[in-house]
Amino acid sequence: MQDPNEDTEWNDILRRKGIIPEKKKDAEITEDQIVNILESTIDQKTGREITNLEDKTLDELDELEDEEDERVLQEYRRKRIAEMQELANKSKYGEVREISAQDYVQEVNKAGENICVVLHLYKSGIPLCTLINQHLASLARKFPTTKFLKSISTTCIPNWPDSNLPTIFIYANGEMKKQIIGPIELRGMKLTEDELEWMLGQSEAIPTKIKNDPKPKVRDVLFSKLNEHNNDLADTNDW
Numbered sequence: 413m414q415d416p417n418e419d420t421e422w423n424d425i426l427r428r429k430g431i432i433p434e435k436k437k438d439a440e441i442t443e444d445q446i447v448n449i450l451e452s453t454i455d456q457k458t459g460r461e462i463t464n465l466e467d468k469t470l471d472e473l474d475e476l477e478d479e480e481d482e483r484v485l486q487e488y489r490r491k492r493i494a495e496m497q498e499l500a501n502k503s504k505y506g507e508v509r510e511i512s513a514q515d516y517v518q519e520v521n522k523a524g525e526n527i528c529v530v531l532h533l534y535k536s537g538i539p540l541c542t543l544i545n546q547h548l549a550s551l552a553r554k555f556p557t558t559k560f561l562k563s564i565s566t567t568c569i570p571n572w573p574d575s576n577l578p579t580i581f582i583y584a585n586g587e588m589k590k591q592i593i594g595p596i597e598l599r600g601m602k603l604t605e606d607e608l609e610w611m612l613g614q615s616e617a618i619p620t621k622i623k624n625d626p627k628p629k630v631r632d633v634l635f636s637k638l639n640e641h642n643n644d645l646a647d648t649n650d651w
Contacts, residue, residue: 506556508532508548511563513570519561521586528558528617533565533572533579540595540603541578547605554609555618582615590615599627 427433511519511531523529532548534541545562552560565572565579572579580592592598592611599607606626613620 504556505559506553508545508552508560508562511561511568513563513568516563516568519559520581520583523559523583523586525585527585529581529583530558530560530612530617531581531583532560532562533568533577533581534562535565535574535577538574538577540598540601543601543603544578544580544598544608547603547608550605551609551612551618555620558618580612582612582617584616589617 509519520529520531530548532541532544534545536542548560548562552558565574565577576593578595578598580598581588582590582592604626606622609618609620610622610625612618613622
C-alpha cells in the first residue's frame with residue numbers, strides 16, 4: 413500500500429481532491445490505528461468467506477453439508493467398530509465350563525487382567541445347586557465377557573461341607589472379591605434368575621442393568637395376601 417505521507421505527484425493530487433489528509437510531519441501510527449487496521453483486515457476476510465458461501469447454489473451448500481455429515485458419520489462408524497471389536501475380543505465365553513482342582517489356578521487365579529470369574533461349587537442331587545446351574549447357564553449366554561465355571565465341590569476343594577452348598581466364588585484379576593455360601597445366602601428354591609443376576613452385579617462380576625434387589629419385599633407379600641383374602645371375601649358375599 414502506498415504511503416499517504418510520501419511526496420509523490422499522485423499523493424499531491426489526492427490531497428487537492430480531499431481524498432487523503434495533508435501531509436503531517438513525523439506522522440506516527442497510534443495503537444488505535446493499528447487496532448482499526450487489524451479489525452478492518454478481519455472484517456474483510458470474514459466478508460470474503462461469507463460472500464463465497466453466498467455465491468454458492470443450494471445444491472453446492474447441500475454438498476458441503478453432506479460432506480461434513482459424511483465425515484462425522486465416518487468418525488462415529490470408526491469408533492463404533494473399535495468398540496465392537498474390543499467387546500468381541502472380550503466376549504469369548506458364553507457358557508458354564510466344568511473344571512477340576514488341577515484347573516483351578518489356571519482358570520481362576522490366572523484368568524487374566526480385567527477378567528471376572530464366577531465359580532459355582534455344587535453337588536448332584538441337591539435341587540438348589542441344579543437350579544443355580546440353570547440360572548448360571550442363562551447368565552453366561554447373556555454376559556459372555558464374564559467367565560462362568562462350575563466344579564463338584566469335593567473335587568475342587570477336598571472336604572468342602574455339603575452344608576455350604578451351593579457356593580459361589582467371585583474373582584476379579586485373580587483375587588477373591590466375594591463369597592456367597594449356603595442355601596440361606598442364596599435364598600433357597602425361590603431364587604429367581606433376576607435375583608441371582610442382581611447378586612452377581614453387586615460385586616461387578618457382570619454388567620447388569622438390574623440396580624435394585626428384585627426380591628419381593630415382605631410388606632408387598634403381606635399386601636398381596638391381604639388383597640387375595642379380600643377378593644375371596646368379595647366373591648363369598650356375591651354368592
